[in-house]
Amino acid sequence: MVSPFILVNLKTYKEGMGSNAHRIAAAAETVARESGAVIGIAPAFTELHPMSHHYAIPVFAQHIDAITPGAHTGHILPEAVRSAGARGTLINHSERRLTLADIGACVEAARRLHLESVVCTNNDATSAAAAALKPDYVAIEPPELIGSGVSVSKADPGIIERSVNAVRAVNPDVKVLTGAGIQSGECVRIAVDLGTCGVLLASSVVKAENPEAVLRDLVSLI
Numbered sequence: 001m002v003s004p005f006i007l008v009n010l011k012t013y014k015e016g017m018g019s020n021a022h023r024i025a026a027a028a029e030t031v032a033r034e035s036g037a038v039i040g041i042a043p044a045f046t047e048l049h050p051m052s053h054h055y056a057i058p059v060f061a062q063h064i065d066a067i068t069p070g071a072h073t074g075h076i077l078p079e080a081v082r083s084a085g086a087r088g089t090l091i092n093h094s095e096r097r098l099t100l101a102d103i104g105a106c107v108e109a110a111r112r113l114h115l116e117s118v119v120c121t122n123n124d125a126t127s128a129a130a131a132a133l134k135p136d137y138v139a140i141e142p143p144e145l146i147g148s149g150v151s152v153s154k155a156d157p158g159i160i161e162r163s164v165n166a167v168r169a170v171n172p173d174v175k176v177l178t179g180a181g182i183q184s185g186e187c188v189r190i191a192v193d194l195g196t197c198g199v200l201l202a203s204s205v206v207k208a209e210n211p212e213a214v215l216r217d218l219v220s221l222i
């Protein structure tokens with residue numbers, strides 16, 4: 001099996017800020033090196049540069065705005081994310097929804113700046129729509145399972161399968177991730193067996209007493 005991509009979103013959890021972000025990034029770097037898995041993190045914007053500077057793991061922004069340099073206030077400029085060392089960016093996370101037009105513009109901006117794009121979706125119809133925009137990844141996450149501790153892999157494998165099929169029918173070059181409640185190697189294994197290339201997750205790692213132990217479990221069945 002090709003090593004899966006495990007992307008850990010630190011969100012705005014206090015357990016994912018400052019020294020905690022360093023602890024998670026260091027654990028991700030260690031487990032990635034030992035296992036051969038690709039483990040990335042999506043920290044707060046203010047942590048993008050420290051994380052990309054200190055660790056040899058892919059660092060993703062949690063969001064970008066579809067703007068170009070100029071007179072905007074309080075926006076996330078894609079160029080700034082790039083120069084902070086980000087490898088890629090989430091777009092349209094369930095907790096940061098965008099219009100379809102904005103999603104398209106963000107994917108375009110990411111492509112122009114050589115940032116990998118991960119467009120989050122909530123069902124197979126939106127997965128198909130996202131795939132038509134040609135991002136690098138579509139990440140299917142049923143919103144009701146996000147942060148629930150109930151794994152999409154076990155509670156709703158059908159949505160993963162339908163999204164993989166929907167994305168493949170539109171553009172087979174677009175890779176699929178899945179997320180919501182992912183917490184173990186078994187969850188990752190099921191997701192990969194259903195045709196995804198990895199997982200997007202947060203709370204099980206970020207809020208863990210020992211993030212390194214959870215990361216080791218996540219890659220244990222690959």
Ligand SMILES: O=C[C@H](O)COP(=O)(O)O
Binds near residue numbers: 009146148201203
């Ligand atoms: O970005 C990550 C997802 O929203 C999943 O979050 P979760 O692993 O806490 O369910």
